[in-house]
Amino acid sequence: MGFKKLLASMGAGGASVETELTELNVVPGGVVQGEVRLQGGSVNQRIEGLNVGLQARVEVEGGDQETKQDIEFTKQNIGGAFEVQAGAVHVVPFGLEIPWETPITTIDGQSLRGMSIGVTTELEIARALDSGDLDPINVHPLPAQQAILDAFIRLGFRFKA
Template sequence: MVFKKMLSAFGVGGPTVDTVLANPNTRPGLALDGRVNLVGGEAPAAIEQIAVGLVTRVEIESGDSEYAGIMEFHRMPVSGAFELAPKQQLSIPFQLPVPWETPITDVYGQRLHGMTMGLRTEVAVARAVDKSDLDQVAVHPLPVQERILEAFARLGFRFKGADLERGHIRGVHQTLPFYQEIEYFAAPQYAQVINEVELTFVTSQQGIDVILECDKRGGFLSAGHDVFGRYTVSHADADRVDWAQVVDGWLQETTSRYGGLRAQGFGAPQGYPPQHGYPTHGYPMQHGHGHGHSRGPGMGGIVAGAALGAVGGMVAGEMIEDAVEGDFAEDWGFGEE
């Protein structure tokens, strides 16, 4: 009997958990529906709490080094305390709201290189090893986001990769402690002026802040440097404008103040709607300890809370080391540098 209790404390013969999502595909601002299925072990188990949370891979800077960590950025309780009998089968439904700022992982059914997302289920068991399950989640773009991504493709930009950077963008209201960068190689018509462009969406129910970072080429008497532009769009604008024309206008405005596209003979787009954005001079991202690019130094305002339905004592944005297990970590590259 003592030996069995010891095995139970190490998770042997304890309850098992399997979470099943009704649909692993979602969009920012929607929800993930699913069920947490439990099967009791060899002995009664005191379940303290069941919670689900979204986890992803985030790039973190520390001094001059950068490494990847796993971050749980959104968490919700599914059940409180109860007793699970031996071999008892239990299925608990849940609906997890997906934060508006949740990064995009998939476009047209294809996973963006560098992006990972999962739903982690944690079953806290009294006096025993906690049980967990991890399920892949695909986050697809909202209509406006999709139109902007399409515009970059129409203009000839080639997708390079995407990642999440821990930090805040100065002057932009964020509820999550990181932001997504979608990176492109410059299209041929822009290649004399810029090397690459990084696109960031900061989304809310009201609209989307679009931040562009252009890696400008150096001239005969000037060094290359990064320039920034910020533009605000409405969700209702998705099918109202020519987004290729709008994005082209953003790129011109972002770079022209620093001797950019217009200096190379590119004219302002005809009919460019001014309500579709406002440029901001020198718009740096804030990181914990600076960044490899030319960005503002100093500690950014890292938000650690503001997750819908956050559990008391559980902080959104917490770095977790045991969030991923087995093949999931290997297949998705969680924890890799």
């Protein structure tokens, strides 16, 4: 039994997490709804916490080069400490508010290149490697923002990059 716990602490046979979103399309100031499904592994494990958040993939400039980096810009705790039994399934519903300053990723059904936002799920397991999940969402403009974009399109502007 001790060997299984050691393997679970390194991720083999440990608890896993999967997030299902009710709707992938959101607007700033809205709420993304979903549920986190936690599947117990081959041994009982102590869960220290369960969090969901929003993460953006951004370009970071340093010196003469640009790199892409994942930045989490909001986080919400949806579950405290508990023990998940081997093989058991726990379902935790959540509603995560989309901050007003969240970048738009989709306009008129077209994804903007270089814009990627996703819902992160983080499972904090005692004495184990971090277990997580990332689910992309589409952030659409608010009606006022869409009106301005429509005006630019009527003036002949097009999205290039």
